[in-house]
Structure formats: C-alpha cells, structure tokens
Amino acid sequence: MQKIKSYKVYSTKAKLEKPISDATHTITEISFLVVRIQTEQGVTGEAYLLSFQYSPNAIIGAIKDHGDRYIGAYVNETGRMFTEVDCDNEYFGKEGINRWAQAIFNMAMWDAHCKILGAPIWKVLGTYKTEIPIYGSGGWISYTVDELKDEVTNYVKRGFKAVKIKVGKPDWKEDLERLSLVRESVGKNVEIMMDANQGMSLPNAMSLSSAAREIGITWFEEPINHTNFRGFESLKNKTGISLAMGEREFSSLPLRELIERSALDIWQPDIVRIGGVEAWRESAALAGAYDIPVLPHYYKDYDIPLLCTIPNGVGAESFDWIDPLIDYPLEIKNGMARPHNRPGWGFSFKDECLTEIV
Structure with missing residues (x-):
C-alpha cells in the first residue's frame, strides 16, 4: 500500500444570485474547501467540505494543522489515523472544526485507497443496492412565493419524487400557507418534507405539525434545538409526525438518546461533521439496529455510494451546487441516483475552478 507524501488545500465557490435564508441562518456565499493528498507513487485522493462564509481562517487553519499529521501514513490506515488524530484533538475538543478537518483527510484517504485498488468505494465496502432515491x-x-413554486415544480419536471422546503417563519401559519402552495404545485403524488433548521419553539412546531397533517408531510427535520431530546419526544408523542435529525451531530450520542425515547424516525448523518466514512457507517449501523432508516445531510456525491453499502439507506438529499465545479456530476433519473463506477468517489473538482491556499 502507498504512503501519503503531500497535500494541498484549495477553495472554490458556486454561483449564488442573492443571499438565501433558513430559520436560523442567512447564507451569503456557497463556498467549499478541497483537500488533495498525493501518495509517493503519484496517486491523488480528494475530498471537500461545504464551508459557506463561516470562519474561513479557522477551518483552513485546522486543515493545515491536521495535514502534516497525515504525511507518511498509508492511505488504507483510515481507522488508525482517525483514532490517533482523535486523541490529539481531545485537548481543544473533538467536536467542531477539528472533526471537520479530521473527516476531510479521512475521505481523501478513502478516495486514494480505492483508486489504488481500481474500484469505486461502494464496491470495496460491499454492496446492498445500486441506486438510491x-x-x-x-x-x-x-424565497418569494413564486420562487418557491418555481423551484419545487422544476424538481418535479426533472423527475424528482420528493421535495423539501424550509419552515420557521415568525408566524407558523405562513409556513402552513407555503406548504399548501407547494402541495398544490407538485400534486398529490410527490412527497413533501419540511425542515425548520432548529428554528422553531416547541409549541409552534406542534401547531404546524398538527395543522399540516392534511397536506401530507412525510417527515419534519430539526423542528427544534437538536439537544432538546425531551422536546423531540413530546412532539412525536403528541402529534405523531415522523421526525428527522442528525446533521448537527459530531457523534452517535444524540442518536442513542433519541432511540431511548422512541423520538426519532430518520437518522441524517453529515459525513464531515461526524468524522468521515467509518464514523458515518458506525452511526448507520446503530440506527439499523433499531430499524431506523438513514437519509444523510447534503453530501450526495459521498452519500449515494455509502448508502449503497448499508441495508437501511433509504434516500439522499440533492443540491446542485458543486455540479458545475466537478468533472462527473451524479446522474439522477426519475428520482433515483446511481453511484459512479469510476475508482474512489468517482469525481474530482475541475482544476480551473480551484484556487490553491498557500
């Protein structure tokens, strides 16, 4: 097996016409950081993270602090390196930017490892299925009402069978009106999900959940603060709505807490926050032990191949942000995505889209 010789860090951005907002954040740029590691024999492994406009110097610094730690490691030693770096990170905290930096190197190592093997990661890890909703x-x-309707109807025209919209307006009745318009726009055969990004109070989340029952909401994502486990339990028991969460979590501990309360229906790990491939799969296994399906957060180009390797992978989230920036965007047909057959993760960022960070 081959050792890591060097690494480089790059930045890039997707096009954003104007700021976009959910219930808790306003996003002014869609930016990414990309890490490329190179082995002594010249094999490149690549991974990226979604950074938006937040703390660019902090996360770049964390990546560079971690980078030298990986020089000389064999690319297949993902588990060993995770454990050793996790121990190092304990001083300043295993959660937060250290975990993000740890994950991006883990994912780049997997990319290089599978390229050396000449196989896509979903074949290396073992396959349960070959396409994912x-x-x-x-x-x-x-969004204005017209922008909202345009987006969801465009998804339907492209063959998507489900859409998710943000909720968490100051008045939950406005959320209800927007959900009704979405239902009217997409028809009765398209699933609708809603996501409050932790931005609602428990009473408002309960009111919206009950009132939206007639619209047919498939599940409610992060209705309240992700650490309010009793609130999740209360919302589940009193409204019966299916609840989803997981994108904010740096470990499986919140999953365990919600399992004990029978207060979670869908687990949504973020591969970067949770720490990379092994941590993602470990959390999926815990969810699977309690018959909880896995439907991860954001990173479709990583999640689709990984979902193919677990029995309880039921779907993925689609944003088009990186598609113009990479060489092989995922192909989506009739609401289904298939993993790449190329070695590793199966895609790379275009050189002309990247700016090296010195």
Missing part, C-alpha cells in the same frame, strides 16, 4: 432540497424561507 433522492429528493430535491431547498425551499428557502427567503
């Missing part, structure tokens, strides 16, 4: 995500609360 995927839903169209967006529906920002900053």
